[in-house]
Amino acid sequence: MNDSMKSRNARIFRLFFYILWTMCWLAFYWKLCVLDNTGDYRVHNLIPEKMMNGETSLMNFYPLYHFAVLIISELFNCTTQFGSAVVLTLVADCTLAITERLCAEIQKSRGISLHPVALLGSAVLVNIVQPIFYTGMAPGYSSGNGYVSPTQAFVKPFTLLCCYIMWECLEYGWTWKRQILLGVVLTLSCFAKPMFAMTFIPAMGILLLFEVLSEKNQTLLYYFRKYCKKGLPLIVTGIVLIFQYAWSQHLQGELKVTTTIAFGWMIAWKRVVKNVWLSILFAYLGPFIFLVAHIKQLKFTSYWKMTALYGAISFLVISCLYQQGSFLKDMNFRNAWVVTFTLVYLGCFAEMGGLKKRHWAAIAPFCIHVFFGVLLIGKNILYRM
Secondary structure, three states: OOOOHHHHHHHHHHHHHHHHHHHHHHHHHHHHHHHHHHHHHHHHHHHEEEEEEEEOOOOOOOOOHHHHHHHHHHOOOOOHHHHHHHHHHHHHHHHHHHHHHHHHHHHHOOOOOOOOOHHHHHHEEEEOOOOOOOOOOOOOOOOOOOOOOOHHHHHHHHHHHHHHHHHHHHHHHHOOOOOOOOOOOOOOOOHHHHHHHHHHHHHHHHHHHHHHHHHHHHOOHHHHHHHHHHHHHHHHHHHHHHHHEEEEEEHHHHHOOOEEEEEOOOHHHHHHOOOOOHHHHHHHHHHHHHHHHOOHHHHHHHHHHHHHHHHHHHHHHHEEEEEEEEOOOOOOOOHHHHHHHHHHHHEEEHHOOOOOOOOHHHHHHHHHHHHHHHHHHHEEEEEEO
């Protein structure tokens, strides 16, 4: 079979798989949004429904999901429940496509090339439910796939796209085009759900500072100008976050409720999982073994610098901060934290194709990841039957 025939077969398989992927997610979200319509799905679907009926103009302080549901519902003249199922299914498609692209680009930069089918398979495995234990309200609640929170699922492609653009800036240079694109996508992620940007901006700010200071024997004014020039999208989006927080306080005033951000060690974690340290152990066991076993082959590339800093800052955020009060009192900072696992496993999958020696430590983490992912999906389905 010649190369053109192989390429054609790969494209056909990819198209068929995306159709299958779309149908599976549509069925899944049809059950969550239309048939069940409970929890966060019911809460977030009520806002566009009331807007359609002219009952309210009061907006959530991260309204992008509600706008998307409203547009689909108006476009197809359907209920917001059906509109949300369609929106979240499209989001699942976008998440898979961006994951696949980022994985391919990381491999390309390292001189690695996987077969398109293998690349697609690794993108699917990366987006399986993350191995964090939660035995309270619903299994898999703290996962990165948003099985309970529609807004958490909605923000995921924006977060991955931000990481992809940031990686391109670090790898290939800070062009104006990339900076503008990063600023736009990062701002959209704020209005989809601000927790990711709240962690991503300081983490990338620190990474950018290291990059600027790597130029030796320059004046303080030079460093300042260089940092502001490269970090403009982060600065602008940081201002957006401040205004967004101010708007959230305004909404709380209209609703006559209060929420404050407080300091407390592991309080947010304890709201998410029953056993904090067991959760952290299993969440990090896989990638940690992989990274330690192959540290010489992997080196500390720009992708791993970005992932390490984001992981460290997001861990500190969820470990030290939590929200309390009558408004969103169960809200915590897990949304910033769960992206870490997607980035770590994505990097591991991207790098595995370039490892010359097949070691048990390169296989075991992904077996753990997939096993607990499938287990949590099964528990989630059984929980809702």
